[in-house]
Amino acid sequence: MIRIDHISKSFGDKRVLDDISTTFERGKCSLIIGSSGSGKTVMLKSIIGLHEPDSGEVWFDDVLFNSADENSRKRIRSQIGMLFQGSALFDFATAEQNVMFPLDFFTDMSYEEKLDRVNFCLHRVALENVNHKYPSELSGGMQKRVGIARAIALNPRYLFCDEPNSGLDPLTSIHIDRLIQEITREYDITTVINTHDMNSVLEIGDKITFIYQGQKKWEGSRDEIFDSDCRNLNDFVFASKMARQLKEHQK
Amino acid sequence: MFKSLFTQTGRYVLFMGKVFRRPEKWRMFARQFINESDKLIIDSIPLIALISIFIGAVLVIQTAGNMESPFIPKMYVGYMTRESLVLEFSSTMVCLILAGKMGSNISSEIGTMRITEQIDAMEMMGVNSANFLILPKLLSCTFLTPLLMLMSFILGIIGGYITVVLTEVINIADYVTGIRYWFIGFYVTYSCIKTAVFGFIIASISSFFGYYATGGSLGVGHSSTRAIVISSALILIFDLILTKLLL
Numbered sequence: 001m002i003r004i005d006h007i008s009k010s011f012g013d014k015r016v017l018d019d020i021s022t023t024f025e026r027g028k029c030s031l032i033i034g035s036s037g038s039g040k041t042v043m044l045k046s047i048i049g050l051h052e053p054d055s056g057e058v059w060f061d062d063v064l065f066n067s068a069d070e071n072s073r074k075r076i077r078s079q080i081g082m083l084f085q086g087s088a089l090f091d092f093a094t095a096e097q098n099v100m101f102p103l104d105f106f107t108d109m110s111y112e113e114k115l116d117r118v119n120f121c122l123h124r125v126a127l128e129n130v131n132h133k134y135p136s137e138l139s140g141g142m143q144k145r146v147g148i149a150r151a152i153a154l155n156p157r158y159l160f161c162d163e164p165n166s167g168l169d170p171l172t173s174i175h176i177d178r179l180i181q182e183i184t185r186e187y188d189i190t191t192v193i194n195t196h197d198m199n200s201v202l203e204i205g206d207k208i209t210f211i212y213q214g215q216k217k218w219e220g221s222r223d224e225i226f227d228s229d230c231r232n233l234n235d236f237v238f239a240s241k242m243a244r245q246l247k248e249h250q251k
Numbered sequence: 252m253f254k255s256l257f258t259q260t261g262r263y264v265l266f267m268g269k270v271f272r273r274p275e276k277w278r279m280f281a282r283q284f285i286n287e288s289d290k291l292i293i294d295s296i297p298l299i300a301l302i303s304i305f306i307g308a309v310l311v312i313q314t315a316g317n318m319e320s321p322f323i324p325k326m327y328v329g330y331m332t333r334e335s336l337v338l339e340f341s342s343t344m345v346c347l348i349l350a351g352k353m354g355s356n357i358s359s360e361i362g363t364m365r366i367t368e369q370i371d372a373m374e375m376m377g378v379n380s381a382n383f384l385i386l387p388k389l390l391s392c393t394f395l396t397p398l399l400m401l402m403s404f405i406l407g408i409i410g411g412y413i414t415v416v417l418t419e420v421i422n423i424a425d426y427v428t429g430i431r432y433w434f435i436g437f438y439v440t441y442s443c444i445k446t447a448v449f450g451f452i453i454a455s456i457s458s459f460f461g462y463y464a465t466g467g468s469l470g471v472g473h474s475s476t477r478a479i480v481i482s483s484a485l486i487l488i489f490d491l492i493l494t495k496l497l498l
Contacts, residue, residue, distance in 0.1 A: 074377040075377075078376070101376070
């Protein structure tokens with residue numbers, strides 16, 4: 001479980017995160033939603049330590065991450081898998097080398113064992129015969145899959161995904177969402193996903209946290225979202241005609 | 252301006268502190284070192300070879316053209332060509348050229364990795380990205396660029412020899428005598444030391460600007476340009492300092 005207590009973050013005079021507290025449970029897909037510029041990515045990066053929060057606490061199970069020493073942080077980080085918005089695959093490495101990268105660094109496995117693990121992870125994300133392809137030779141959806149394979153290579157306890165569906169067509173988006181959900185359940189991972197894709201919210205959102213202008217405005221399950229009286233949330237979620245029709249249909 | 256200079260210098264020092272750590276996996280470090288040496292040093296050989304041969308040839312013609320006096324022995328053409336090559340061209344000029352080639356290569360590569368979150372991905376995994384990405388480049392440029400200098404020196408002399416043979420601007424015997432005349436071995440050492448320092452400057456400055464690139468592809472281009480300009484300026488400043496200290 002990950003727990004954040006009253007975290008705030010400012011860049012200069014601009015307060016990007018304002019006293020946010022929440023928890024992300026194990027074996028569940030927790031979604032952080034909000035419009036562009038609402039502070040979702042800063043929140044995610046503050047949780048994983050790519051940004052230092054100005055105040056507040058970030059707990060990974062029983063470890064206070066943001067004031068832990070370098071070794072403890074390193075240990076926690078080796079248990080974190082992360083899928084970046086643009087996949088962030090290493091350009092200089094093939095798909096196989098990308099997935100093998102964390103294994104090279106954090107395990108003492110033999111090359112054969114690492115290769116087995118790489119093939120298992122690539123197979124798990126439904127990718128075959130891409131081992132020797134470079135990221136530039138892969139489609140956007142395939143890159144995301146390789147990114148997921150790399151994220152799960154070390155059997156992480158925590159998985160973070162920053163807008164996993166950005167730039168993907170609706171069908172591929174659903175495949176990626178389901179894949180993340182399956183992996184979360186299968187390995188009992190604490191998964192935190194940043195998104196503004198409403199399909200994802202309705203497909204896999206076990207718990208949803210809505211951020212508006214750096215503040216947590218609403219929290220609940222995907223079923224509760226239809227009954228929410230939070231105006232900012234309704235404006236965001238039901239912005240499209242289709243979403244409004246769906247809400248009417250649900251009622 | 253001074254505030255910015257001090258801020259950047261401080262950041263550079265902290266950055267170097269992050270780079271100079273013990274590699275986490277020596278096997279991966281060795282692999283990176285070989286890859287970087289291939290990309291930065293071996294790939295530079297054709298360019299340096301071409302330039303050195305032609306500069307050697309031009310030096311012979313220009314020096315011969317300026318030594319019309321019958322009181323100056325013609326063998327001094329060979330002597331001056333050798334001295335020009337070893338003292339300045341093969342070290343400083345070659346490194347200024349390398350600042351453009353290797354500097355833009357390093358800063359654009361690291362800058363692109365920064366803006367596409369590849370560096371964040373490494374940091375996320377708990378990998379010291381500065382150490383993993385930059386230390387192999389830095390060591391490769393520092394310790395292998397002197398080899399390029401030696402190659403440039405030899406090829407410059409060969410270029411001059413070819414010109415003498417083809418144009419008969421002076422006698423071959425005079426040229427060879429001049430090349431062998433009053434050779435001071437320390438000049439080669441001095442040139443190697445300069446080149447190693449310049450190699451360090453090129454790699455560290457270019458990596459620094461790439462590592463802190465912001466603002467998308469335009470920002471990468473901007474950081475690349477700054478890296479080349481500042482590396483070149485520092486090469487000239489350190490050329491003066493090292494020459495004063497060593498000669």
